[in-house]
Amino acid sequence: MSGALTERIIRFGRHLRGEGLSVAPPDGALLLEATAIVGLASRADLKAALCSIAVRNREELPVFDAAFDLYFGGDVTVAVPDNVQPLPESAAMYGPSGEGETTGTAAYRVGGSHEERLGARDFADLDDAALAEVKRRLASLMWRPAETLSRRWEPARLGAKPDLRRSFRSWVGPTADLMLMSARRRRRRRRPLVVIADISGSMERYVEVLLAFMHAARGRLGTLEAFVFSTRLTRITQQLAARNLAGSLAAVAAKVQDWSGGTRIGEALETFNRDWSRRVTRGGPVCLVVSDGWDTGDPHLLATEMARLARSVHRVIWLNPLAGSSGYEPATRGMRAVLPHVDDLLPVANLSDVAEVVRLLESIPARR
Amino acid sequence: MTPDTVDGVDTALRAQDYLAERGLAVAVHLTLQMQRPLFLEGEAGVGKTEVAKVLAAVLDTELIRLQCYEGLDVSQALYEWDYARQMLAIRLLEARGEGSTDISVGDIMSRDYLVARPLLHAVEEAAAGRHPVLLIDELDRADEEFEAYLLELLSDFQVTIPEVGTIRAGRPPVVVLTSNRTREIHDALKRRCVYHWIDYPDFEREKAIILRKAPDIGERLASEMAQAMARLRTLELFKPPGVAETLDWAAALRVLGAESLDAGVVDDTLGVVLKYQDDIAKVRAGGIDGLAAL
Numbered sequence: 108m109s110g111a112l113t114e115r116i117i118r119f120g121r122h123l124r125g126e127g128l129s130v131a132p133p134d135g136a137l138l139l140e141a142t143a144i145v146g147l148a149s150r151a152d153l154k155a156a157l158c159s160i161a162v163r164n165r166e167e168l169p170v171f172d173a174a175f176d177l178y179f180g181g182d183v184t185v186a187v188p189d190n191v192q193p194l195p196e197s198a199a200m201y202g203p204s205g206e207g208e209t210t211g212t213a214a215y216r217v218g219g220s221h222e223e224r225l226g227a228r229d230f231a232d233l234d235d236a237a238l239a240e241v242k243r244r245l246a247s248l249m250w251r252p253a254e255t256l257s258r259r260w261e262p263a264r265l266g267a268k269p270d271l272r273r274s275f276r277s278w279v280g281p282t283a284d285l286m287l288m289s290a291r292r293r294r295r296r297r298r299p300l301v302v303i304a305d306i307s308g309s310m311e312r313y314v315e316v317l318l319a320f321m322h323a324a325r326g327r328l329g330t331l332e333a334f335v336f337s338t339r340l341t342r343i344t345q346q347l348a349a350r351n352l353a354g355s356l357a358a359v360a361a362k363v364q365d366w367s368g369g370t371r372i373g374e375a376l377e378t379f380n381r382d383w384s385r386r387v388t389r390g391g392p393v394c395l396v397v398s399d400g401w402d403t404g405d406p407h408l409l410a411t412e413m414a415r416l417a418r419s420v421h422r423v424i425w426l427n428p429l430a431g432s433s434g435y436e437p438a439t440r441g442m443r444a445v446l447p448h449v450d451d452l453l454p455v456a457n458l459s460d461v462a463e464v465v466r467l468l469e470s471i472p473a474r475r
Numbered sequence: 476m477t478p479d480t481v482d483g484v485d486t487a488l489r490a491q492d493y494l495a496e497r498g499l500a501v502a503v504h505l506t507l508q509m510q511r512p513l514f515l516e517g518e519a520g521v522g523k524t525e526v527a528k529v530l531a532a533v534l535d536t537e538l539i540r541l542q543c544y545e546g547l548d549v550s551q552a553l554y555e556w557d558y559a560r561q562m563l564a565i566r567l568l569e570a571r572g573e574g575s576t577d578i579s580v581g582d583i584m585s586r587d588y589l590v591a592r593p594l595l596h597a598v599e600e601a602a603a604g605r606h607p608v609l610l611i612d613e614l615d616r617a618d619e620e621f622e623a624y625l626l627e628l629l630s631d632f633q634v635t636i637p638e639v640g641t642i643r644a645g646r647p648p649v650v651v652l653t654s655n656r657t658r659e660i661h662d663a664l665k666r667r668c669v670y671h672w673i674d675y676p677d678f679e680r681e682k683a684i685i686l687r688k689a690p691d692i693g694e695r696l697a698s699e700m701a702q703a704m705a706r707l708r709t710l711e712l713f714k715p716p717g718v719a720e721t722l723d724w725a726a727a728l729r730v731l732g733a734e735s736l737d738a739g740v741v742d743d744t745l746g747v748v749l750k751y752q753d754d755i756a757k758v759r760a761g762g763i764d765g766l767a768a769l
Contacts (some may be wrong), residue, residue, distance in 0.1 A: 258546025
């Protein structure tokens with residue numbers, strides 16, 4: 108292989124890393140090896156070969172395609188205008204949520220499309236003292252995560268199931284005089300939590316506290332799958348992982364495109380059920396849906412999707428900020444549609460409501 | 476015999492009735508040449524598992540399959556002692572008048588008393604100079620603990636059993652891992668692999684697959700089916716049908732003696748293609764006629 112080609116492949120690898128693909132420096136050697144194996148006779152084969160080394164996710168495919176076309180010229184299908192900038196790494200990894208945007212140019216967002224971003228809220232100037240206090244309290248919320256039974260075993264005292272493997276091992280060797288039976292039992296693990304929160308216009312006043320709550324819950328539980336929606340569903344699990352709240356909020360603000368829009372709960376749940384449910388509902392999670400139920404979508408669709416959601420998780424808890432006010436009746440069309448499929452309906456309007464929610468989450472038993 | 480070009484791989488797969496897209500043939504070729512595991516992702520029913528089966532046939536070697544599930548542990552994946560035999564051996568030694576304290580580890584903890592599970596079996600076969608295909612199927616169903624163990628195994632292909640010793644594969648077996656993406660597999664594991672996302676076939680390839688697997692279905696019906704499948708996959712169904720469903724459908728249509736896709740036939744056989752009531756209802760509501768031949 109010529110030195111120029113080697114150089115080019117290595118730089119291509121570096122370029123991919125810049126685009127957010129997890130191509131580590133040692134992978135450069137693999138890219139070279141793959142190139143040497145398939146040769147340069149076919150551009151398509153070279154592309155497939157480099158792709159099979161550099162890409163580890165379906166979502167990365169369009170990013171790779173765009174980068175390859177950009178880098179290996181030939182028939183450049185994607186011209187890069189001056190006013191583009193690579194997306195932040197996280198966005199490039201997970202791509203926009205469908206709607207035909209994941210074409211060859213997915214890695215770039217043209218500078219002109221600021222429209223939706225201008226609508227994104229600026230968290231920097233929210234320095235209200237009370238809000239800060241609420242956030243502090245949420246962050247220090249005590250929380251004993253609910254548990255569920257794992258399929259894995261752990262050693263236990265007698266009375267549980269006999270553990271033949273450990274028993275036999277203990278029966279041979281110098282200390283084998285006492286043939287004691289070892290036992291095992293099902294290990295316990297934390298029950299996963301999935302939060303799907305409404306950030307539409309009518310929920311605006313609660314959104315920041317809501318995100319602070321999700322961030323705190325993630326810190327407490329170690330993991331949390333989080334989604335927000337108004338007209339479309341966005342996964343913010345990755346964004347919530349930042350250590351400090353301000354960083355998390357900024358990341359969420361950058362990711363979410365539809366702040367304070369209308370509400371289409373049905374469509375959002377449909378997206379969740381279709382694209383995410385199977386990937387995030389392992390291990391019998393509890394699902395928190397946070398919304399006031401003001402829905403502008405089709406109530407029939409909402410009921411159908413809610414029923415499906417209820418079937419795929421251990422328990423559905425609906426949190427409605429309005430439910431706490433005296434004389435509240437779940438009268439909105441949306442609330443009426445979902446109520447039959449919800450296990451619990453709780454208010455979340457103040458800190459004591461939140462404490463109540465946490466208490467409920469703690470009390471969920473390991474077994475059904 | 477290992478094919479040594481991409482075209483060779485493509486031809487060999489084709490000879491086993493597997494019509495691979497070019498990217499998959501390249502990935503398989505790299506797997507064989509670089510001796511790295513092949514990591515296949517894709518929707519259910521696009522032929523991920525089939526790749527391993529076909530590879531075993533191409534290489535004329537044994538296919539060792541490990542089906543993953545939650546809670547899969549070392550005694551199911553790697554090895555387990557044969558407790559019943561060990562018990563018998565102890566009894567036998569006792570009956571011969573030897574006290575149980577005289578029984579040494581080697582007496583009942585040797586290779587003879589070991590039940591090899593798929594991973595150990597694959598390493599032993601490879602150590603013996605045969606080169607099996609090891610299929611680790613639906614890895615996403617196993618838990619992170621197992622994944623961590625697999626990472627270790629895939630990096631050096633040796634198994635250490637304290638009582639028996641270390642078994643090392645000379646040349647690693649051909650490893651195929653599949654995932655349906657019910658969760659993300661850790662990056663560290665994927666990093667050791669050649670990755671390929673198997674997409675649904677395009678119209679031409681799907682038609683070719685139908686004709687290859689069910690030759691008596693006829694050119695015309697195969698075209699209509701491939702067209703209908705392509706349309707179904709654009710409908711945003713909860714579970715879009717894969718190639719496996721296409722072939723099931725072909726079998727069903729053959730049983731019914733259908734010669735073309737009219738609305739009646741489609742309606743009767745929809746349950747072969749779609750496996751969720753909501754999906755069936757959605758397609759019915761959208762009009763069966765859209766799927767039937769024009």
